[in-house]
Amino acid sequence: ETGVTQTPRHLVMGMTNKKSLKCEQHLGHNAMYWYKQSAKKPLELMFVYNFKEQTENNSVPSRFSPECPNSSHLFLHLHTLQPEDSALYLCASSQEGREYNEQFFGPGTRLTVL
Amino acid sequence: AQSVTQPDIHITVSEGASLELRCNYSYGATPYLFWYVQSPGQGLQLLLKYFSGDTLVQGIKGFEAEFKRSQSSFNLRKPSVHWSDAAEYFCAVGARGSQGNLIFGKGTKLSVKP
Numbered sequence A: 001e002t003g004v005t006q007t008p009r010h011l012v013m014g015m016t017n018k019k020s021l022k023c024e025q026h027l028g029h030n031a032m033y034w035y036k037q038s039a040k041k042p043l044e045l046m047f048v049y050n051f052k053e054q055t056e057n058n059s060v061p062s063r064f065s066p067e068c069p070n071s072s073h074l075f076l077h078l079h080t081l082q083p084e085d086s087a088l089y090l091c092a093s094s095q096e097g098r099e100y101n102e103q104f105f106g107p108g109t110r111l112t113v114l
Numbered sequence B: 001a002q003s004v005t006q007p008d009i010h011i012t013v014s015e016g017a018s019l020e021l022r023c024n025y026s027y028g029a030t031p032y033l034f035w036y037v038q039s040p041g042q043g044l045q046l047l048l049k050y051f052s053g054d055t056l057v058q059g060i061k062g063f064e065a066e067f068k069r070s071q072s073s074f075n076l077r078k079p080s081v082h083w084s085d086a087a088e089y090f091c092a093v094g095a096r097g098s099q100g101n102l103i104f105g106k107g108t109k110l111s112v113k114p
Helices: none
Strands: A004-007 A010-013 A020-023 A030-035 A044-050 A054-056 A063-068 A073-079 A087-094 A109-114 B004-007 B010-015 B019-021 B025-026 B032-038 B042-048 B056-058 B066-067 B073-078 B087-094 B108-114
Touching: A010 A020, A020 A030, A020 A087, A030 A073, A044 A063, A044 A073, A054 A063, A073 B004, B004 B087, B010 B019, B019 B108, B025 B073, B032 B066, B032 B073, B042 B056, B042 B073, B056 B087, B073 B087
Parallel strands: A010 A109, B010 B108
Antiparallel strands: A004 A020, A020 A073, A030 A044, A030 A087, A044 A054, A063 A073, A087 A109, B004 B025, B019 B073, B032 B042, B032 B087, B056 B066, B066 B073, B087 B108
């Protein structure tokens, strides 16, 4: 595997389900991100992890719970979601500490909440 | 407030015609600027980036962009569009020391007529 991978690619869940999204980066980076992409809205940064420590949480509801066990893996745990949470969830990684902050994105998980 | 504006939501061009996608930014610090492309159902792929130096930057797939500080713009251009360029294009701005946080525009969807 190369780059940034995400599983599953598609997920349909009910409002009472619990599921997790997984992201893995194979680039040796030390920072990882979760974004939400909804129709007709700009990309929304949800969480940032730098060296496995969460450095940003952009007022994301508690039904979204991130986990970063190491600098290569990032999870997004989902529970009691709402239909408006249906979106494409994108993971990205970058190498912090360099002069610039180019981010590399995964293909995303298309989430549908029924 | 920091922001990125892509004034065109949807653009249609004929195959072989030239293309220019507009991007304007508002950013307090010296900006780093990016253009990403997203094909349907896919993640974002970096087309090109500007950090410093020559204000005309070359990217992949024959794209280029010009940074104009006086106009706060970073427009994307391609001299001859191919049908495979049909996608959504996102402009983003960031700064060193911002922990990799990027601000994205809402995107411009490009359609290509045969």
